[in-house]
Amino acid sequence: MNIVESNTIQKTILVYLEVDSLYESQKLENGYEEFKSLALSSGLLIKNSLKFSQKSPVINTFISKGKLEKLKDLVFESDVDLIIINHQLSASQTRNLEKYLDKRVIDKTELILDIFATRATSHIGKLQVELAQLNHLSTRLIRGWTHLERQKGGIGLRGPGETQLETDRRLIGKRIKRLNLRLEKSHKQREINRYSRKKSRNKLVALVGYTNAGKTTLFNKLTKSSQIAEDKLFATLDSVTRKNTNPDHGPILFSDTVGFISDLPTQLIESFKATLDELKSADMLLHILDISDVDHKTKIIEVNNILEELGVSNIPQIIVNNKCDLIENSKIKSLKKRKKDQVFISAENENEFKNLRSVINKRLFNGVFKGWVSMENNLGNVRSILFDMGCVKEEKVSESGKMFANISIGNNELNQFIDMKGFELCHVEDILLETSTT
Numbered sequence: 493m494n495i496v497e498s499n500t501i502q503k504t505i506l507v508y509l510e511v512d513s514l515y516e517s518q519k520l521e522n523g524y525e526e527f528k529s530l531a532l533s534s535g536l537l538i539k540n541s542l543k544f545s546q547k548s549p550v551i552n553t554f555i556s557k558g559k560l561e562k563l564k565d566l567v568f569e570s571d572v573d574l575i576i577i578n579h580q581l582s583a584s585q586t587r588n589l590e591k592y593l594d595k596r597v598i599d600k601t602e603l604i605l606d607i608f609a610t611r612a613t614s615h616i617g618k619l620q621v622e623l624a625q626l627n628h629l630s631t632r633l634i635r636g637w638t639h640l641e642r643q644k645g646g647i648g649l650r651g652p653g654e655t656q657l658e659t660d661r662r663l664i665g666k667r668i669k670r671l672n673l674r675l676e677k678s679h680k681q682r683e684i685n686r687y688s689r690k691k692s693r694n695k696l697v698a699l700v701g702y703t704n705a706g707k708t709t710l711f712n713k714l715t716k717s718s719q720i721a722e723d724k725l726f727a728t729l730d731s732v733t734r735k736n737t738n739p740d741h742g743p744i745l746f747s748d749t750v751g752f753i754s755d756l757p758t759q760l761i762e763s764f765k766a767t768l769d770e771l772k773s774a775d776m777l778l779h780i781l782d783i784s785d786v787d788h789k790t791k792i793i794e795v796n797n798i799l800e801e802l803g804v805s806n807i808p809q810i811i812v813n814n815k816c817d818l819i820e821n822s823k824i825k826s827l828k829k830r831k832k833d834q835v836f837i838s839a840e841n842e843n844e845f846k847n848l849r850s851v852i853n854k855r856l857f858n859g860v861f862k863g864w865v866s867m868e869n870n871l872g873n874v875r876s877i878l879f880d881m882g883c884v885k886e887e888k889v890s891e892s893g894k895m896f897a898n899i900s901i902g903n904n905e906l907n908q909f910i911d912m913k914g915f916e917l918c919h920v921e922d923i924l925l926e927t928s929t930t
Contacts, residue, residue, distance in 0.1 A: 501535060501536070501537050502536055502537065502573045502574050503536075503537045503539045503570075503571060503572045503573050503574070504531065504536045504537065504538055504539060504572055504573065504574040504575065504576055505538075505539060505540045505541065505542065505563075505566060505567060505570060505572050505574075505575050505576070506527065506528060506531055506538055506540075506541040506542070506576055506578070507541070507542050507555070507563060507575060507576065507577045507578065508523070508524045508527055508541065508542070508543045508544075508578045509543075509544060509545065509546065509554075509555065509559075509577070509578060509579060510523070510543075510544075510545035510546075511545070511546055511547075511548060511549055511579065512545065512546075512547050512548070513547060513548040513549070514548075514549070514579070519790070520754060520787045520790055520791075521786050521787050521790075522785075522786060522787050523578075523754075523787075524541075524543060526753075526754075527578045527600070528541070529704075530600070530603055530604065530607065531576060531603065533607050534603060534606050534607050534610070535610075536574070536576075539570050539571070539572050540566055540570045540572070542559075542562070542563055542566055544559050544562075546559065549579070552584070552585065552588050553585055553588050553589055553592065554577065554579065554581055554585045554589070555577075555589070560589075560592065563575075563593065564592065564593055567593050567594075567595055572595065573595070573596065574595065574596050574597075574598065575589070575593060575595050575596070575597045575598075576597075576598055576599070576600075576603055577589075577597065577598075577599050577600070578599075578600050579599060579600060579755075580599050580600060580601050580755070581597075581599040583631065583632040586598075586599070586632070600755065601628060602628070604753070604756075605621070605624060605625050605628060608621045608624065609621050609625065615678070616675065616678050619671055619674055619675050619678070620675065622671060623668065623671045623672070623675065626664055626667055626668050626671070627668065629664060630661065630664050630665070630668070694735070694743045694744065694745045694881060694882070695743065695744050695745070695775045695776070695856050695857075695902075696733070696744075696745045696747060696773060696774045696775050696776075697744055697745070697746050697747070697774065697775065697776050697777070697778055697852065697856070698746075698747040698749055698770065698771050698774040698776075698777050698778070699711055699746065699747065699748050699749060699777075699778045699780055700749055700752070700771065700777050700778070700779055700780070700795065700799065701751060701752070701779055701780035701781060701795055702751055702752055702753065702781070702782065702791040702792075702794065702795055703750075703751030703752060703753050704751065704782070705751065705780045705781060705782045705785075705791075705814060706780055706782060706814040706815055706839045706840075707748055707749070707751065707780045708748055709839040709840060710778075710780060710812070710814065710837075710839035711732070711734070711746055711748040713839055713842055713845070714736060714738065714741075714746050715734035715735065715736060715737060715746050716737045717732070717734050719732055719748060731747060731748065731749050731750065731768075731770055732747070732748045733745055733746070733747040733748075733770070734746055735882065738849065741849055741852065741853060741860075743881040743882045743883055743901070743902075744852070744856070747770055747774065749768065749770065749771065750768075752794065752795050752798045753794075754790075754791070754794045756798060768802050768804075771799075771802060771804045771807070772802075772803065772804055772807075774804070774807055775807075775808075775856060776807065776808045776809070776810065776852070776855060776856055777799070777804070777807050777808070777809045777810070778809075778810055778812050778852075779792070779795065779796075779809050779810065779811050779812065780812050780814050781811060781812065781813050781814060782814055782815050783813035783814065783815055783816060783819065783827070783836070784815045784816075784818035784819050785815075792811070808855060810834075810835060810851060810852065810855060811831070811833075811834040811835070812834070812835045812837060812848065813827070813831075813834055813835065813836045813837070814837055814838065814839050815838060815839075815840075816836050816837060816838045816843060816844070817838040817840065817841060817843060824836060835847060835848050835851055853902065856902060857901075857902020857903055857904050857905065858902065858903045858904045859902070859903045860900060860901065860902055860903065861899070861900070861901055861902070861903055861906050862899070862900045863898070863899070863917065863919075864896055864897065864898050864899075864917070864918050864919065864920060865896070865897055865899055865909075865915065865916065865917055865918060866894060866895065866896050866915070866916050866917075866918045867894070867895040867896075867897070867914060867915050868894060868895075868913075868914030868915075869892075869893035869894060869895065870914060871895070871912065871914050871915060874909055874912065874915060875895055875897070878897060878899060878901070881901070881905070883899040883900055883901045884897050884898070884899055885898045885899065885900060886898040896918065
């Protein structure tokens with residue numbers, strides 16, 4: 493069930509804790525704003541918030557006693573339905589907090605799961621969200637069925653000898669197994685699609701990055717797609733792959749992926765690994781970064797950590813600093829001098845797109861050749877490959893059957909064909925007048 497019911501908007505208190513012992517790396521400067529954005533993305537009404545820090549979590553309630561009393565007073569003063577904590581809680585900690593505060597309590601993991609549940613639109617996306625929810629629920633089953641916990645017995649009442657808790661676990665386990673089988677079937681189809689892409693020799697470039705960095709906006713501009721791009725966290729949940737339509741690029745497929753977030757729950761990574769396996773077949777990653785974000789240095793580390801966990805950190809990567817239109821030109825110039833191997837753009841108004849395309853082409857293809865080539869009539873298989881790659885802009889055929897093609901192709905791929913007998917570069921004036929357009 494979603495946090496936000498269909499007919500009511502739930503009123504909530506946000507509890508943002510900075511726990512010193514849990515920070516292994518640099519913490520986000522705007523951590524509270526990100527947490528607040530998550531709550532707003534779920535459609536909640538934030539009535540109040542409480543921010544504080546403590547050295548380490550308390551075993552029973554996570555929150556220290558003094559802070560807990562302050563929170564109880566705030567709950568008493570506010571008319572709220574829900575309390576959200578910005579850390580992952582254990583089942584017993586959640587239960588103890590709900591008992592003490594007499595309100596429903598959820599953690600950051602449950603909040604993200606709720607957002608994912610409302611955003612998933614594809615069949616695979618919905619299956620993955622349900623799998624993540626069940627994996628989370630399976631660790632949270634508590635003995636709340638005291639009236640059913642005695643094993644059944646007596647004439648006509650002999651059953652499987654299970655407590656209600658064991659029955660719940662068994663049913664959830666069965667559902668998880670069925671979901672995994674259905675997802676495995678879907679992923680086999682994706683493997684076939686990946687094989688087809690490799691056969692066509694199209695390069696795959698995957699857009700990765702922190703949530704709300706502008707990946708979908710850039711994806712739409714590169715592929716002339718119309719995917720929904722909104723200024724909110726996790727606006728994109730389902731991976732989408734589209735072919736490049738710009739003649740300044742070589743034969744490339746671009747893939748838009750789900751954004752990452754700090755402290756991404758483990759079960760979400762596990763459930764979405766199959767979708768993110770798309771990254772493993774990528775020839776290059778475009779790491780999109782919101783350069784206007786004060787936390788961009790920390791977020792780039794978070795994304796790289798998740799890429800390492802997924803086993804794709806060895807794939808060549810281009811850092812694309814997006815949203816340059818939101819910061820001063822003097823600062824951009826200074827950053828460009830210090831980060832010469834990175835690209836600076838604005839996806840919204842297509843600033844510096846020519847430079848981005850040039851860098852992509854250079855890294856993938858060692859540059860792009862644009863011009864005419866000639867092929868003898870026995871090279872029909874080469875002609876077929878060029879059309880499959882989407883390289884051919886125009887074609888002419890002489891009366892003798894010799895083929896001429898105006899192509900746009902990466903230099904690395906072109907070199908493979910130049911070595912073939914009967915395949916040559918040529919100029920427009922070299923094309924015979926007898927050719928006829930086909």
